[in-house]
Structure formats: structure tokens, C-alpha cells
Amino acid sequence: MTININGADTPVPADPRVSLLDLLREHLHLSGTKKGCNQGACGACTVLVDGDRRILSCMALAVQYAGHAVTTVEGLAADGALHPLQQAFVEHDGFQCGYCTPGQICSAIGMQxxxxxxxxxxxxxxxxxxxxxxxxxxxxxxxxxNLCRCGAYNGIAAAIVEHHGKEAP
Known part of the structure; x- marks a missing residue:
């Protein structure tokens, strides 16, 4: 059994108790997805499943996503260019310390x-x-x-609104 993570098939851990978050961070060394509260309350661990469904990876067992595609913030950029929403976050100062940013971006893509x-x-x-x-x-x-301890909500909202306006049909 495998999970497709950012386009690469990865074996499901032998231990069925491994969370998707721990698989990403501890086993695959993908440090973009953050472990904030580890209780599903802060959104720092948000990733996308099967393209655009947002989930909290700290609340998911890795084995649950066998056969699915998981995209982390590292998997959003293409051909060396930032994803348009990532670029909008930069342009609108949608982060301060940046800890919540990967979860905010993945969540915003899922929300849209x-x-x-x-x-x-x-x-x-x-x-x-x-x-x-x-x-x-x-x-x-x-x-x-998705919580931001720094209070960068105005920049986050502006980035999402700009990206959504460009994406809307």
C-alpha cells in the first residue's frame, strides 16, 4: 500500500498508529506542514487530499490515505515558480513568523x-x-x-481575496 505525496508514491508505515503529520515530518522530512497543537485546533497541519480537499493531518492516520494523493505546501509550486496563492501571500504580507502560513495556504486552496x-x-x-x-x-x-498567533489576518485575507478573484470563472 502506498500514499502519493506530492507526486511520489510512498509506502504506508508498518505501524498503523502513525499520523499523516508524523509521516510527512518525521519519516519524509517534509517540514512545511507544521505540528502546532497536535489536537486539530490550530490548522497549522492542513494539507490537501486528492487535489483540493483540506484535512488536518495531525488528526489523520497515514494508513487512512493509502491510495490517495496528498499535497503539502512543498507540492504546490510548479516549475520553480510559487503557486499563485503563495505569491499573493508574499505580495500582501500574509505572514509574519510564517509558522501558520503553510496550513493557511493549503486551507485557502481547499476553501476555494x-x-x-x-x-x-x-x-x-x-x-x-x-x-x-x-x-x-x-x-x-x-x-x-486556521489560527495565526501573529495576527496577520488582514494580509492573509487580502491574499486569498486577490487569488480568488483571479481564479473565479
Whole structure:
């Protein structure tokens, strides 16, 4: 059994108790995904599964993702260029210490995919609408699981809004 991580097949650990986060950090030395609280409360460990579904890797066992594709922040860049959302974070000062940044970026990519699929949030007004706009409240609700101790939220939000505007159909 293997997990495809950033485009490379990786054997599932023999120990079924290994979290996906520990597989990434301790076994594969992919240090972009951070271990913040290790309880699923801070979002620093957010990665993408099967393209654009965001999960908290500290709360997932690696064996659960056998046969799936996992993308970490290291897997977002292509051909030596930053992912457009990574570039937007740079341009809008969407980080200070940078510890939460990988999780914020992966979560924002997953959040934008949820919007495209019409997945409602707690603050979505019209549940029958064919699409959901990225309003101020939608953005903050959908990103509320990703904490930033430095308080760089204004830059984070500006980067996401800019990227979403360029990505929107």
C-alpha cells in the first residue's frame, strides 16, 4: 500500500498508529506542514487530499490515505515558480513568523474548491444558490480553523481575496 505525496508514491508505515503529520515530518522530512497543537485546533497541519480537499493531518492516520494523493505546501509550486496563492501571500504580507502560513495556504486552496462546489458554511445565506460568493463573512468563517498567533489576518485575507478573484470563472 502506498500514499502519493506530492507526486511520489510512498509506502504506508508498518505501524498503523502513525499520523499523516508524523509521516510527512518525521519519516519524509517534509517540514512545511507544521505540528502546532497536535489536537486539530490550530490548522497549522492542513494539507490537501486528492487535489483540493483540506484535512488536518495531525488528526489523520497515514494508513487512512493509502491510495490517495496528498499535497503539502512543498507540492504546490510548479516549475520553480510559487503557486499563485503563495505569491499573493508574499505580495500582501500574509505572514509574519510564517509558522501558520503553510496550513493557511493549503486551507485557502481547499476553501476555494468548496466554494466552487457550492458547499455551504455556517454563514451562507442562500443554501439553494448555485454558487457562493466569497464575502467578508464567508472568508472568515471558512478560514476560522486556521489560527495565526501573529495576527496577520488582514494580509492573509487580502491574499486569498486577490487569488480568488483571479481564479473565479
Amino acid at each position: 474548491a468548496e466554494l466552487r462546489r457550492g458547499v455551504p458554511s455556517y454563514v451562507t445565506g442562500d443554501l439553494a444558490a448555485p454558487s457562493i460568493a466569497l464575502s467578508h463573512d464567508e472568508l472568515r468563517e471558512r478560514m476560522s480553523g
